Amino acid sequence: MVAGARKPEVVLRGAATVPVYNLAPPAFYAPMDPSLKYPALSDLKAACKARVPWFVWEYLDSATGSESVKPRNRAALEQVLFRPAILRGPITPDLTTRFLGQDYALPVGVAPVGMSGLIWPGAEAALAGMAQARRIPYTLSTVATQTPETIGPIAGDMGWFQLYPPKDPDIRKDILTRARNAGFRVLVLTVDLPGPSRRERQLRAQLAIPPRLTPSMLWQVAQRPRWALGTLMVGTPRLRLMEEYLKLDGNAPSTAHPGYLLRAAPDWDYLHAVRDLWDGPLVIKGVLDPADGPRLRDAGADALWVSNHGGRQFDGGPAALDALRDMRAAVGPDMPLVYDGGVESGLDVLRALACGADFTMLGRGWHYALGALGATGAGHLADILRDDLIANMVQLGATRAEHVAEQLAPRQDRRDEM
Numbered sequence: 001m002v003a004g005a006r007k008p009e010v011v012l013r014g015a016a017t018v019p020v021y022n023l024a025p026p027a028f029y030a031p032m033d034p035s036l037k038y039p040a041l042s043d044l045k046a047a048c049k050a051r052v053p054w055f056v057w058e059y060l061d062s063a064t065g066s067e068s069v070k071p072r073n074r075a076a077l078e079q080v081l082f083r084p085a086i087l088r089g090p091i092t093p094d095l096t097t098r099f100l101g102q103d104y105a106l107p108v109g110v111a112p113v114g115m116s117g118l119i120w121p122g123a124e125a126a127l128a129g130m131a132q133a134r135r136i137p138y139t140l141s142t143v144a145t146q147t148p149e150t151i152g153p154i155a156g157d158m159g160w161f162q163l164y165p166p167k168d169p170d171i172r173k174d175i176l177t178r179a180r181n182a183g184f185r186v187l188v189l190t191v192d193l194p195g196p197s198r199r200e201r202q203l204r205a206q207l208a209i210p211p212r213l214t215p216s217m218l219w220q221v222a223q224r225p226r227w228a229l230g231t232l233m234v235g236t237p238r239l240r241l242m243e244e245y246l247k248l249d250g251n252a253p254s255t256a257h258p259g260y261l262l263r264a265a266p267d268w269d270y271l272h273a274v275r276d277l278w279d280g281p282l283v284i285k286g287v288l289d290p291a292d293g294p295r296l297r298d299a300g301a302d303a304l305w306v307s308n309h310g311g312r313q314f315d316g317g318p319a320a321l322d323a324l325r326d327m328r329a330a331v332g333p334d335m336p337l338v339y340d341g342g343v344e345s346g347l348d349v350l351r352a353l354a355c356g357a358d359f360t361m362l363g364r365g366w367h368y369a370l371g372a373l374g375a376t377g378a379g380h381l382a383d384i385l386r387d388d389l390i391a392n393m394v395q396l397g398a399t400r401a402e403h404v405a406e407q408l409a410p411r412q413d414r415r416d417e418m
């Protein structure tokens with residue numbers, strides 16, 4: 001076994017156990033404090049790149065086209081500036097956030113990431129366990145490598161389930177029933193995948209659907225022993241939920257990939273049908289056009305998730321933060337809005353909240369953390385985000401994150417216009 005690697009288990013309430021591949025320090029020396037070596041998400045990102053096979057890195061980190069959306073998301077966040085407060089005495093920030101009828105410890109959670117378990121062995125269980133322990137939401141993707149029944153009990157009341165729409169109404173109903181029975185309370189319907197996108201970096205890395213392991217990939221795996229060993233222990237990453245339905249579908253071609261069952265292009269009728277089937281909170285993910293906001297609210301959405309899918313679908317859209325401002329203006333102050341895209345720190349969280357979000361999510365970031373440190377990386381990133389929120393709120397003299405909007409400074413890119 002690789003030095004320092006061991007195989008702890010996440011204990012399911014009253015059921016089986018799921019192996020989670022961790023990287024614990026050997027007992028003979030004092031455990032390293034990760035906040036000294038990895039104080040920022042950028043440190044975790046660099047370490048992740050060095051520890052996962054290249055094709056896995058390309059899957060996680062890539063976007064579509066010339067990847068202009070990723071820097072656009074970042075630039076828009078960095079242009080949000082605040083005026084720090086002075087002479088306010090001691091400040092004790094309160095980070096608790098009530099969202100969609102639930103209390104969370106931070107206004108931050110885990111966005112859905114398909115094939116999470118390919119990126120790091122046991123990723124879904126590790127992230128769900130961290131989310132439950134830290135009291136932040138974890139969103140399980142339809143195309144995760146674990147089923148709702150396995151992950152639901154680990155996430156407990158922190159579990160959100162993300163639906164990529166199955167074509168077959170019976171499969172749709174069955175998946176929603178299973179998610180509900182597994183304890184997921186919030187449903188996220190992703191609507192920004194009207195068709196597959198071209199991700200050129202993934203193509204160059206020879207990532208195909210259905211997946212094929214090429215000699216070059218095997219060589220990459222051989223160079224990353226921790227990842228390889230973890231994958232051997234946890235099992236080959238597969239789309240376990242959709243696979244079950246593929247086995248039952250007599251019409252599916254024998255070579256069909258589970259993604260064959262998913263209709264990537266839902267319409268408004270589809271949304272109405274999902275609304276009728278789900279009696280809990282419904283979040284619509286992947287909304288950018290402010291004109292869609294009021295219509296989605298009228299169609300029964302309880303919250304909108306403003307996102308450009310981290311730039312993985314369309315390279316010609318606006319920064320998600322600009323879309324967020326427009327969406328807030330279109331739906332008014334009361335419609336709950338989630339934001340994702342480029343969030344790397346507590347300061348970024350405050351920026352998104354100041355521009356109209358009620359809650360923020362990270363997708364890639366949690367996986368950079370897992371790649372860097374194994375299962376413990378997720379908790380470390382939660383610490384980074386919490387500590388950075390607190391440090392920046394103290395600078396702003398804000399005890400509640402929703403108050404920081406009052407301290408927005410003029411946007412750097414608009415100064416000349418003022």
Ligand SMILES: Cc1cc2nc3c(=O)[nH]c(=O)nc-3n(C[C@H](O)[C@H](O)[C@H](O)COP(=O)(O)O)c2cc1C
Nearest residue numbers: 111112113114141190309310340341342362363364
């Ligand atoms: C590898 C990867 C897989 C993803 N899979 C899904 C998915 O299955 N469902 C979904 O709604 N969004 C998916 N997303 C988008 C994320 O939920 C989220 O919108 C995006 O990662 C946010 O940007 P960030 O990575 O800059 O935080 C995926 C993103 C990545 C990076």
